[in-house]
Amino acid sequence: MMIPTVDIATRVYNHKWKIDPIVRSLIDTDFYKLLMCQSVFRNRPDTNVTFSLINRSTSIRLADLIDEGELREQLDYVRGLSLTRGESTWLRGNTFYGKRQMFRPDFMEFLENLRLPAYHLEKRDGQYELTFEGKWPEVMLWEIPALAIIMELRSRAVLKDMGKFELQVLYARAMARLWEKIQELDKLGSDLRIADFGTRRRHSFLWQDWCVQAMIEGLGDRFIGTSNCLIAMRRDIEAIGTNAHELPMVYAALATSENELRQAPYRVLADWHEEHDGNLRIILPDTYGSAHFLEHAPGWLAGWTGIRIDSGDPAEGAELAIRWWQSRGEDPREKLIIFSDGLDVAKMAELFQQFHGRVKVSFGWGTLLTNDFRGLVPGDGLAPFSLVCKAVAADGRPTVKLSDNPEKATGPKDEIERYKRIFEVGAQKAMKVEV
Amino acid sequence: MMIPTVDIATRVYNHKWKIDPIVRSLIDTDFYKLLMCQSVFRNRPDTNVTFSLINRSTSIRLADLIDEGELREQLDYVRGLSLTRGESTWLRGNTFYGKRQMFRPDFMEFLENLRLPAYHLEKRDGQYELTFEGKWPEVMLWEIPALAIIMELRSRAVLKDMGKFELQVLYARAMARLWEKIQELDKLGSDLRIADFGTRRRHSFLWQDWCVQAMIEGLGDRFIGTSNCLIAMRRDIEAIGTNAHELPMVYAALATSENELRQAPYRVLADWHEEHDGNLRIILPDTYGSAHFLEHAPGWLAGWTGIRIDSGDPAEGAELAIRWWQSRGEDPREKLIIFSDGLDVAKMAELFQQFHGRVKVSFGWGTLLTNDFRGLVPGDGLAPFSLVCKAVAADGRPTVKLSDNPEKATGPKDEIERYKRIFEVGAQKAMKVEV
Structure with missing residues (x-):
């Protein structure tokens, strides 16, 4: 009497999924990306920018853990997404910080017509080189889905043999x-x-x-x-x-x-x-x-x-x-x-x-x-790690970030030195970047 | 797209339950009760025995926590149970400790025809007086279901307002x-x-x-x-x-x-x-x-x-x-x-x-x-407590238990003294009974 009954239709329906998409919506992203996107769309729409995935935790060999075919499937799935009517209504109609219509009509029209641009994916030294190149307001929206996809594929890889x-x-x-x-x-x-x-x-x-x-x-x-x-x-x-x-x-x-x-x-x-x-x-x-x-x-x-x-x-x-x-x-x-x-x-x-x-x-x-699963699986395979997706170049020129922690600096070495000189950054206290 | 779909048939079926039975099978009991029952059925079948519920944790006022109507419903439900064909087959056919046919055919026939006898329930001083009186091999099978019912009704009472x-x-x-x-x-x-x-x-x-x-x-x-x-x-x-x-x-x-x-x-x-x-x-x-x-x-x-x-x-x-x-x-x-x-x-x-x-x-x-839910709800309302259901009389004579811990002794005071004298029990080390 306590054997659970299976809903046959649900079971059959579930088996029809070719993939289990990780990012299923263009607004499964951080709100500030949309705010910044609107700002870029207005002020610097034609800048050509390259975003690149950077795994600061090199001991985690993502290309060994994550199947390239699955990664491509997930990224391709996101390229097929567009803003739904309900999402558009929510963005247009919602109050953010008490302010209505924070997204201008021209930006909303851009967003409604947006499909994410192509990606470039290669394996190198046990890592994935994943880059996005194109108009700034378009490529910038890849950052969060790309990170979320890699993070969740890594979780799935670790969990796949568990009962x-x-x-x-x-x-x-x-x-x-x-x-x-x-x-x-x-x-x-x-x-x-x-x-x-x-x-x-x-x-x-x-x-x-x-x-x-x-x-x-x-x-x-x-x-x-x-x-x-x-x-x-x-x-x-x-x-x-x-x-x-x-x-x-x-x-x-x-x-x-x-x-x-x-x-x-x-x-x-x-x-x-x-x-x-x-x-x-x-x-x-x-x-x-x-x-x-x-x-x-x-x-x-x-x-x-x-x-x-x-x-x-x-x-x-x-x-x-x-x-x-x-x-x-x-x-x-x-x-x-x-x-x-x-x-x-x-x-x-x-x-x-x-x-x-x-x-x-x-x-x-x-x-x-x-993502605090530290210590919960053997070998600590679900511990969080430091993955970022950054703008690395704009109109062919490298970007630089210094931050208040030299461990978080990004950019070509000589450019970092040039920026340090110009922004008069002296000795900084190094702090371990864990997540 | 991620709103879970409700299986309407399941939902309607679930709403048809009048009660959610706690004990749904006569073999939802301890194995030793069946072994002892067979022994009693063979050696002392006509002894008249009274079992009684005893809450050693008197600070837990069960009659205030548990609704009498619900308790009666659950007890009545158990009285309606009989051994199913599958349960009988399992008892007859299984190997216990490597031995086949541990339950004799006459005992199995008794068990297959058994319905649990009437109970007597009264409230007194915030506790339930719950007693079972009848032929030993029949009433003894009330012990575990009675305890399981009270324990689970108490859990339900504590959980009922939680989201x-x-x-x-x-x-x-x-x-x-x-x-x-x-x-x-x-x-x-x-x-x-x-x-x-x-x-x-x-x-x-x-x-x-x-x-x-x-x-x-x-x-x-x-x-x-x-x-x-x-x-x-x-x-x-x-x-x-x-x-x-x-x-x-x-x-x-x-x-x-x-x-x-x-x-x-x-x-x-x-x-x-x-x-x-x-x-x-x-x-x-x-x-x-x-x-x-x-x-x-x-x-x-x-x-x-x-x-x-x-x-x-x-x-x-x-x-x-x-x-x-x-x-x-x-x-x-x-x-x-x-x-x-x-x-x-x-x-x-x-x-x-x-x-x-x-x-x-x-x-x-x-x-x-x-039952280790200690500290998990406010007021520690799910902490386990010391509830027993004991044979308190046999053919009109009180039973006595001394045990190796005076805190666990049961029986009338003068009888306890008589037993102590006969079994030459001197000073015993008292140990707190927690569960």
């Missing part, structure tokens, strides 16, 4: 672990503000979706939303995000003089300033060193809502921001600091205790929210 | 906890032998079934089986069990002289000796004190396969047994000691280290296998 029971225990343990983390966060009190920033390094789509539900259940409105547009739409929560290193990196690569290069990061934010206000005016100061950036920042930047700290020692970065605001006559208590670099609960608790009351504190919790 | 997500997290945490315990047990090596003895105090039927699967997955053939006949049948594993205190308690109550009373525990095992051999010859010495029992035991008992230690300090009990075997010229290394009292992993590891190699060690893991 049903082992899988059940694995997810039970991962759920129990996340729930304990959320209970720790709950103790931080009613002023906590935290968002899911974990799309790019997620274990899988379904797992990210579960993590978001757990955050909703455990933290209520202290969980302010997710960077993932599809999940935000489905779960009826806020989509969260502003801008990223991509903008100053490409603007900088396009600079034709040292002075233009020095001004590039501010130029990005000047363009942003024209388009956005309020919660979307968040400074990301670290692309070429936060200290230099803030010291030379134009006056109007101090009026922005907050700063996102994404590399270097986060407490030092926050203290730097606070001193900067004070030096510019701003009250730090009115300012928002968003921590978003490699966070887990202990670090968030420490930062919250240190800065709560001095500034408005918010967290963008990424990899260790949506 | 779907909370429940998912709860079970994920319980699964993760059990799996960690099993991994600890796995470290004890290849000589570990352990069985599920957790039917009577289980969180629920489905949870016990999951726990058994976890033990199979995690320990392979070191998990030697389950006391639960239904789960043994469904999961195709060994049904485990021998005999319990019920036999000497009733035999003792029926004794008409002090000498007969003193001999009652041996009389039980003499009857058992005639019927069973090998692994079923397990001494349970503690009903009226293990030391006195072993000291005065007849010679043939030393030839039995092993001893089950179910009260008192388990290490002391095992040392006592080892000395006893040695004093009777037996080699303890050929003997089996089954520990079965309030075990959890740390205690099992300790006992295993202490006795492995000196005797054959086996564990009957009960409540903390199938």
Whole structure:
């Protein structure tokens, strides 16, 4: 009497899938990609940009783990996607940060007609060389799907020989672990503000979706939303995000003089300033060193809502921001600091205790929210790793990122040295990049 | 596209259930109840016995937690059960401990025609008084279903206001906890032998079934089986069990002289000796004190396969047994000691280290296998508690149990004193009864 009955139609239907698509929607991406895309579409639509996948954890030989045919199938599937009517309606009609019609009609029309451009895939030294080349507003939308696909194919490769029971225990343990983390966060009190920033390094789509539900259940409105547009739409929560290193990196690569290069990061934010206000005016100061950036920042930047700290020692970065605001006559208590670099609960608790009351504190919790399977399979085969997909060239010129951690620097060696000289970046404290 | 489709027929069918039965089979009971029932059916079929539910954890006010109507529904449902054809075939045809046809045809016929007798239920002081009175071989089969029903109704009462997500997290945490315990047990090596003895105090039927699967997955053939006949049948594993205190308690109550009373525990095992051999010859010495029992035991008992230690300090009990075997010229290394009292992993590891190699060690893991939800809900409302269902009278005379722990003694005070005198039980070490 307790043998479960099988729904034959469901079973037959399931067997008809040729692949199990990882990314099933063009808005299964981070909200800031769409915001940046609109900005690029308006200001630099014809720039030719190359995005490239970079696995900073070289010990994980992705090309040995992931079948090339499966990877191509998944990437091809994404090339077949277009914005659905419901997705378009949600983007056009939704309120983001209290603002309606944040996406202009011309941009929406572009997005509705968009198909992602071709990719280039090769194997080399146990890694995949995966690159996307084309018009900036089109290729930039490959970043998140490419990362999500590689991350989930890697999860599937590790899980494929596990039995049903082992899988059940694995997810039970991962759920129990996340729930304990959320209970720790709950103790931080009613002023906590935290968002899911974990799309790019997620274990899988379904797992990210579960993590978001757990955050909703455990933290209520202290969980302010997710960077993932599809999940935000489905779960009826806020989509969260502003801008990223991509903008100053490409603007900088396009600079034709040292002075233009020095001004590039501010130029990005000047363009942003024209388009956005309020919660979307968040400074990301670290692309070429936060200290230099803030010291030379134009006056109007101090009026922005907050700063996102994404590399270097986060407490030092926050203290730097606070001193900067004070030096510019701003009250730090009115300012928002968003921590978003490699966070887990202990670090968030420490930062919250240190800065709560001095500034408005918010967290963008990424990899260790949506992909903490550390220690849960033999050989730690599901441990998260440091995979990025970056703009590496713009109109034929290499891009450079320095950040506040030399371990996170990208670009050709001589270009890095040139940028360091121009942005007056001296000795930096190296910090291990784990995720 | 990812909204799960509902199977309408399943949904409608599920809504037709008037109740969700907790005990759905007469063999959802401990194997030793059937073995003892056969023995009683042969040797003492006309004895009139009263079984009574006793909640030793009086702080848990069961009558406030559990609705009387629901309890009656569940008990009534069990009264409607009879042995199915498949269950009968399994009992008749199976091999238990390598022996075929352990259940005699006359007993099988009795069992096939059995319906459980009436129950008597009253509320008193926040507790239920639940008693079963009738012919011993019939009423004795109420013990396990009655306990399982009360335990699961209590779980349901605590869980009923929890949302779907909370429940998912709860079970994920319980699964993760059990799996960690099993991994600890796995470290004890290849000589570990352990069985599920957790039917009577289980969180629920489905949870016990999951726990058994976890033990199979995690320990392979070191998990030697389950006391639960239904789960043994469904999961195709060994049904485990021998005999319990019920036999000497009733035999003792029926004794008409002090000498007969003193001999009652041996009389039980003499009857058992005639019927069973090998692994079923397990001494349970503690009903009226293990030391006195072993000291005065007849010679043939030393030839039995092993001893089950179910009260008192388990290490002391095992040392006592080892000395006893040695004093009777037996080699303890050929003997089996089954520990079965309030075990959890740390205690099992300790006992295993202490006795492995000196005797054959086996564990009957009960409540903390199938009902460890400690600390998982607010107010610890799912913590296991000490509920028993005991034979309290036989042919109008009260039963007595002393055990090796005065906290576990049952019976009228003056009778306990009389038994203590007759069985020469002096001072005993009190140990807290947790489960």
